[in-house]
Structures are given as structure tokens and as C-alpha cells.
Amino acid sequence: MDEILKILSEDARISAEEIAKLTGKSVDTVKKAIKNLEKEGVIVKYKTVIDHDLIRDSNSFVRALIEVSITPQKDVGFDHVAERIYSFSEVISCYLLSGTYDLLLIVEGENIQTVSNFVASKLSPLENVRSTTTHFLLKKYKEDGQILKKKTNGKRLNISY
Amino acid sequence: MDIQISKKVEQLAPSGIRAFFDLVLGMKDVISLGVGEPDFATPWHIRERAISSIEQGFTSYTSNKGMPELRKQIAHFLKSRYQIEYDYEEEILITVGVSEALDLAMRALLNPGDKVLVPDPVYVSYQPVVELAGGIPVSLKTGLSTHFKINLRDIERACEQGIKVLMINYPCNPTGASYSKKELEAIVKIVKKYNLIVVSDEIYDELTYDFDHTPLASLKGMKDHVVYLNGFSKAYAMTGFRVGYACGPAKIIAAMTKIHQYTMLCASITGQIAALEALKNGFKSVQLMKEEYKRRRRFIVGALNEIGLECHMPEGAFYVFPSIQRTGQSSMEFAQDLLKKKKVALVPGIAFGKNSDGHVRISYASSYENLKEAIQRIKDYLR
Numbered sequence: 001m002d003e004i005l006k007i008l009s010e011d012a013r014i015s016a017e018e019i020a021k022l023t024g025k026s027v028d029t030v031k032k033a034i035k036n037l038e039k040e041g042v043i044v045k046y047k048t049v050i051d052h053d054l055i056r057d058s059n060s061f062v063r064a065l066i067e068v069s070i071t072p073q074k075d076v077g078f079d080h081v082a083e084r085i086y087s088f089s090e091v092i093s094c095y096l097l098s099g100t101y102d103l104l105l106i107v108e109g110e111n112i113q114t115v116s117n118f119v120a121s122k123l124s125p126l127e128n129v130r131s132t133t134t135h136f137l138l139k140k141y142k143e144d145g146q147i148l149k150k151k152t153n154g155k156r157l158n159i160s161y
Numbered sequence: 162m163d164i165q166i167s168k169k170v171e172q173l174a175p176s177g178i179r180a181f182f183d184l185v186l187g188m189k190d191v192i193s194l195g196v197g198e199p200d201f202a203t204p205w206h207i208r209e210r211a212i213s214s215i216e217q218g219f220t221s222y223t224s225n226k227g228m229p230e231l232r233k234q235i236a237h238f239l240k241s242r243y244q245i246e247y248d249y250e251e252e253i254l255i256t257v258g259v260s261e262a263l264d265l266a267m268r269a270l271l272n273p274g275d276k277v278l279v280p281d282p283v284y285v286s287y288q289p290v291v292e293l294a295g296g297i298p299v300s301l302k303t304g305l306s307t308h309f310k311i312n313l314r315d316i317e318r319a320c321e322q323g324i325k326v327l328m329i330n331y332p333c334n335p336t337g338a339s340y341s342k343k344e345l346e347a348i349v350k351i352v353k354k355y356n357l358i359v360v361s362d363e364i365y366d367e368l369t370y371d372f373d374h375t376p377l378a379s380l381k382g383m384k385d386h387v388v389y390l391n392g393f394s395k396a397y398a399m400t401g402f403r404v405g406y407a408c409g410p411a412k413i414i415a416a417m418t419k420i421h422q423y424t425m426l427c428a429s430i431t432g433q434i435a436a437l438e439a440l441k442n443g444f445k446s447v448q449l450m451k452e453e454y455k456r457r458r459r460f461i462v463g464a465l466n467e468i469g470l471e472c473h474m475p476e477g478a479f480y481v482f483p484s485i486q487r488t489g490q491s492s493m494e495f496a497q498d499l500l501k502k503k504k505v506a507l508v509p510g511i512a513f514g515k516n517s518d519g520h521v522r523i524s525y526a527s528s529y530e531n532l533k534e535a536i537q538r539i540k541d542y543l544r
Binding site: 003021159161 | 182185191193197198285456457460464506508512529
């Protein structure tokens with residue numbers, strides 16, 4: 001199971017036939033295994049990783065990492081508050097963290113103004129939100145194990161003993 | 162002025178393959194299945210260690226024998242991994258790649274006319290280093306029928322004529338053949354019977370896929386017979402760092418060190434520092450690389466057989482040695498024609514010995530995408 005997941009995590013578009021060739025399993029076994037993983041929710045989604053910095057057109061957007069401190073109201077609980085926050089479509093990711101604040105959000109908007117407006121008018125006024133700190137994302141170097149710089153391709157000699 | 166070159170060097174079999182190599186290197190957009198080194202960069206933590214050592218000013222000579230910390234680490238590694246105990250002071254020498262160790266071993270062991278058993282096919286340096294040291298190479302043919310493993314009876318027959326040294330390389334370049342512990346024990350019997358010295362090149366040991374690799378020197382009574390060669394080039398993708406090592410009986414290591422101290426002085430300090438980091442912390446990246454190669458091996462053997470190039474599953478390294486006999490071409494003709502028509506490069510078997518003209522060496526040290534594309538092009542070529 002692990003091997004199929006590893007292969008898919010590198011290339012989600014690889015066919016079951018190719019996975020079968022790489023793992024020595026039968027095509028049917030691979031197809032069944034993948035179906036099961038999808039059913040159990042282990043495989044949540046197949047995504048394409050895009051480097052937006054390289055797209056030259058007006059549809060740019062801005063991302064911000066926002067630290068959120070929640071008022072400690074025991075009867076409400078973190079999950080409930082988190083759900084109210086991540087339900088906003090502007091919130092791309094939402095994590096509960098240990099440390100000096102409680103939630104880390106990744107928020108996306110058209111520009112700095114849009115994101116600031118979201119924080120001011122939608123996020124901060126929420127009942128259990130005590131404070132927020134917004135950090136705008138300036139540059140992505142590496143994401144999810146993938147270095148985003150153009151790879152300087154292998155300097156190996158094309159033939160050697 | 163007519164310059165006289167050393168006769169010994171003139172008589173070395175010229176690399177008839179060199180023109181072909183130059184051709185490949187001069188072409189653009191070639192998909193190469195002919196590379197003898199990993200397609201992974203040296204793991205970053207090793208490179209980073211090397212870089213900071215230079216920044217800190219570690220740029221001087223090391224002891225001729227090699228940095229003591231590295232020798233100690235190798236001794237520790239061999240003891241815990243394979244239960245072989247080598248004295249780091251007297252029985253381990255750090256060399257400039259395994260290539261230098263091979264050369265030193267021959268020069269340290271051979272008197273003019275001494276006979277050395279050299280497998281065929283095998284890595285291109287073996288026969289030349291024997292000849293350069295004044296020895297006589299005796300060919301030990303291996304073939305498809307034994308999956309390129311050496312035949313015990315052939316060894317015995319040769320030994321009857323007087324052999325001093327047996328050279329073995331397992332897992333093997335170019336065939337990928339390797340030996341289980343049981344198979345090695347059969348070789349041990351012959352080594353003891355004829356009191357052979359074995360130079361054992363185990364550079365591809367980490368890339369053994371179907372069973373655990375057993376160093377020959379770890380078998381009972383073999384430590385005194387074996388010059389054990391290993392390094393960092395393949396397991397840690399450190400080919401360019403040029404660091405290897407030889408372990409063996411103190412007398413042999415001392416003789417090798419004597420030559421080494423005059424001709425090489427010491428291996429690069431940066432390389433040795435990198436090697437130390439590799440041994441200390443590189444285990445995880447070796448395992449990841451091995452898993453990846455195992456997948457590619459499975460793919461390439463299957464794919465080659467599918468397109469009609471008979472290929473068995475080799476036990477180790479990152480090479481397959483399929484037969485091209487169905488094409489009726491010589492290995493050089495096949496390689497040149499494939500390069501010209503389909504821009505796929507591989508190494509013709511003739512490079513490794515006359516016995517292998519019906520084969521080509523395909524390296525799967527290349528991305529899965531490249532391997533797929535290359536197979537498709539070979540398939541088209543064969544039509």
C-alpha cells in the first residue's frame with residue numbers, strides 16, 4: 001500500500017498499468033488498492049502543483065499567513081470556532097497549533113487590500129477571536145517537499161563506464 | 162622528434178569505444194542509458210558538510226592513510242554492519258576512488274608474470290591495471306547460462322595452471338550479477354584450497370535487491386585472503402568526490418600505502434570529510450535510492466523482454482545486460498545505429514570484453530520518464 005501511495009504522491013497522473021509495472025503487482029490489485037484508498041479517504045484528492053509566480057497575467061493573487069488567538073471559552077471548544085473560520089472560502093488552510101497562538105490560517109485574496117478587508121470585517125469580529133496577526137507571503141522557495149526553483153539539470157556526462 | 166611511449170602502455174588494449182563515447186558526448190538531446198553513475202545528486206547534508214569544511218579552511222593534506230576519523234568510522238561501520246573487524250591504523254587505507262585502490266592492489270601484489278583471474282565481462286579497468294602492474298590477466302568467462310555468475314569449475318581449472326590473484330566485482334558492472342552468502346561460501350572453498358588472494362570490488366553493495374549483501378571478507382577464514390574494496394560513489398552518489406577505501410591484511414595495506422604515499426599522497430580532504438558525513442548520517446538516503454532503483458529495475462527488465470530483447474533480472478547495481486542477438490548486429494553496430502537513428506545512447510557489450518559482443522549494457526540510473534521514452538524509441542528502432 002505504501003509503495004502505491006509513494007508513487008502517486010510523486011505523480012498523480014500515473015496510470016494503474018504503470019504502477020503495476022513498477023511494483024510487480026497485477027493491474028487489478030493496483031486498481032482495487034487505489035479504489036480502497038479513495039474510499040477510506042486516505043487519498044483525499046488528486047492535485048496539480050502550480051508555481052503561480054511563473055504565470056504572467058493579471059489574475060494574480062496574494063496569500064497571507066494569519067495567526068489567530070482564540071478566547072479560551074471552554075464550552076465552545078476549538079473545533080467549533082475553527083469550523084466557523086475555515087468555512088470562509090478565503091481560508092485555504094487552517095491548522096491548530098501549539099504555542100503562543102491557536103490557529104494558523106492561509107488566506108488568499110486578490111490583493112493586500114482584499115485580504116486586509118477579510119481580516120477586518122469577517123475574521124476579527126468573530127466572537128471567539130481575540131487577536132490576529134497577518135503575515136503576507138512574499139516568496140515561495142519550497143512547498144510540500146518540492147523545490148520551486150528551476151532545476152539545473154543533471155551535469156552528468158552522457159556516457160560513462 | 163620521434164617520441165617513444167612506454168611499450169607496456171602502447172600494448173594496452175586501446176579503448177576502441179572512445180570514438181563512440183566522443184560521438185555521444187558531442188550530440189544534443191540524447192536520452193542516455195549509458196551512464197555509470199547515479200542520477201541522484203549527493204544528498205544535501207553531505208554536500209553542505211563539504212562546503213562548510215572548505216569555508217572553515219579545511220584544505221590541507223591529510224595523513225597518507227586517510228583521515229583517522231574516517232578510517233575509524235569505516236572500521237566501526239564494517240563491524241556493526243557486517244561483523245568484520247579491521248584495525249583502523251594498519252588495515253584500512255583511504256584511496257582516490259576504488260579505481261586507485263584497484264591499481265594499488267595490483268602493483269602491491271604482482272611480480273612480473275604473476276597470473277590474475279579476471280572475470281569476463283567485467284569493468285573496463287581490471288585487465289589494464291593487471292597489465293600495467295606486469296601481471297598476466299587470465300580470462301574467466303561468464304555467460305547468460307549462469308546469469309553471468311562465475312563458474313567454480315572454471316576457477317579450479319585455471320588455478321591448476323597457477324593463479325595468484327582472483328578479482329571479483331559483485332554486484333557487477335556491467336552485468337548486475339551478485340552472489341548470495343551460500344554462493345560465496347562455494348567460492349571460499351576454492352580460495353582456501355589454492356591459497357588465492359582475492360581482490361573484491363564491492364562498490365555496488367548497497368544496491369543489492371533480492372537478498373542481503375555479504376562481503377567476502379566477512380566469511381570464516383577469509384579476512385586474511387581478501388583485499389576488500391569499497392567506497393562512496395554509488396551508494397551516496399559521490400562519484401566526483403573521488404573517495405574509496407581498501408581493507409585487508411596489514412602487510413598488503415602497508416604495501417599499498419607505500420605506493421599511495423608517493424604517487425597520490427592522500428585523497429582529497431573535502432572528499433574525505435564528505436565521506437565521513439555520509440557514513441555517519443547517510444543511511445536513510447541510501448535506502449530511498451535503493452527503493453527507487455528497485456522499481457526501475459523491475460520496469461526495465463519487464464519492458465526489455467516485452468520488446469524482444471532477452472533480459473534476466475540481475476541481482477544488483479543499476480545495469481542490465483540484455484542480449485541483442487536477435488538483431489544479428491554486433492554490439493557496436495547496434496549502439497551506433499540506435500544513436501544515429503533514435504538518439505538513444507547505451508554502451509555496447511564489446512567495451513567489456515570480446516565475449517560480450519552479443520550484449521549491450523543498459524543503465525537504469527535515469528529518471529522513470531527517460532527510461533520509458535528510451536524503451537519506446539528502442540521499440541520503434543527494432544521494428
